[in-house]
Amino acid sequence: MKEKLIQQFKDLYKGEGEIRSYFAPGRVNLIGEHTDYNGGHVFPCALTLGTYGIVRDRDDRKLRFYSANFEKLGVIETSLDELVPDPKANWTNYPKGVMWAFEKRGYKLSHGMDILIYGNIPNGSGLSSSASLEVLTGVILKDTFGFDQVSMVDIALIGQDSENNFNGCNCGIMDQFASAMGKKDHAIFLDTNTLQYEYAPVVLEDAKIVITNSKVKHSLVDSAYNDRRSECETALKELKAVTKISSLGELSEEEYEAHKDAIKDAVRQKRAKHAVYENQRTVRAVEALKNQDVELFGKLMNASHESLRYDYEVSCKEIDILVDLAQAMPGVLGSRITGGGFGGCTVSIVKNDAVDAFISEIGRTYQEKVGHEAEFYVVDIGDGAGVI
Template structure:
């Protein structure tokens, strides 16, 4: 967690409201493997990271709620008695959505003041949206003694995104952000919403993220489109979700769907298998197998699920040229964001220099490169 950011947010709140706030840290997340499997009731392998959202909150007696996004120098005000989505797309809908979903649970909250800021790189695919949602629900639960469990809180965050933002996300982002364990990744079963923690020891390797710094406009509509394809094929197979399908099952309906949709469903089935195989590789300390599974994930995302883009493919192709990088793939919804790379520690400096130069020459745009540490999940800061 960024202690300097926490101090900045705390001071901004104190300057504005002349009182000490409740401070919450809610982390972003990475996902080692298991992409687009969460909304198919499948397996994912995420971890909370040391970059996230810091939120400062207190109760308000002014008759209105005021929420300020310090990073954007932007403020919204509203009454908790009259909650409705903002017409234009805005970070405010994540906040309002959480308030609305809390109220749907029959819980009563009063007006509140909040200032928040973050250090999750914009458009990185590290789920700043889930971190923000979780910071709001966790903070309000604490502030108003709502008695919500962590599971109830992440479901509130998820429904806020569905109903106020219009993205029908799965549960992975909210879960990883809320339940993260320092130095661990979580093999999460998205059907049972139960996870097995795995202590992460990559020995002489580390995880490095490379942000393309692009976000192609297709992302949200393509996400919802692919989710619909998965649901339709599940219905054709008479199953609850593609988590229950095998490759043999898909063969039985192959002639009834387009090849494009068949490949999307096939990717989900194969990716679900890869996520489980990755957990075994981690238990066995078999980093080479883990790396091959990570490369396989990208290939499926690129050619079957078709959510990659030229910038992401360029970074993965460059990674494949080096034996010091065991695996690389795009991470997140797609069409931009980061690649995640399992790279030898003593090769990081050289590769950083070379890939930054090559990327700039190819796309006339800089990429951003950073290492992350695995963090505890959403919590109050003393």
């Protein structure tokens, strides 16, 4: 892949100079959805799918971007003096946002670059193609300009800042953290309130992680994602009147039930309930995995989807069909929506001898029910972002 992209870069940009290569993975969250901006725990892992970047320095301040995924857009030109959001800039608003966030922190970018991007994460699938591109840009800038003091956790935080304040999606830290800090064959048990984390081995004897893409694209900026965050923030303010907490993630289920009447709106009560219960599910799920109790882990995944479907209301008809089909199949230990919601993908734990049947039967039935096909990825857990 690297050699092919380098040749494409040379054909496109011509010229001479050192060419460097980078990669940042996408992620799948095994459990712990919409807890990251509520001060709770998440349990994502980096994938071997992700975004590649091929880069060469320029001796001026010009930036030239090209995506092999959006060939019709051609080369998009801008400069380091034009780091402002622009709808006409299309996908380049994501790397531009990271450059803006670096400069805001005092890291001066002294020259422009020619950049070629290629990603094999399906766009809009909920596997964090945008976070992958943000973290990729952070690694490019750290390496290109010698910002050795910038850690990989810093790169995750800079990526989140750029998405929140440059691109307008009020996301939590999980996606960028998983892309930056991933570790092969491990998931990251991350406390989003403190950024304390530990790597937990994902040992699925006789089972695989299967991601199913509903082919229903979501756009978190345009969706109800920001509304959900706002509802949780209001619920937290109401709860603070009766209990000393700084985030919903600090509450146990029992504490939530004792104080929930302080939340004056039934919808906000459901949103807060999901944030609290999902956080506790995530803690129990990681413990189950440590005890090699994959069956309990699967049951907690199922309960997670139920909550996302009815309490948080971020699922959709197509996703619910995929989950219902999966949960009814022999050999499926658990299945749930993953990512921000409103489309995208499901993640399932499937016994090895059931994987082929899972793909063929669910693929056939889903197409009959919704009129278009799904895509399936039997995935491996990979490392975080870096220089290739």
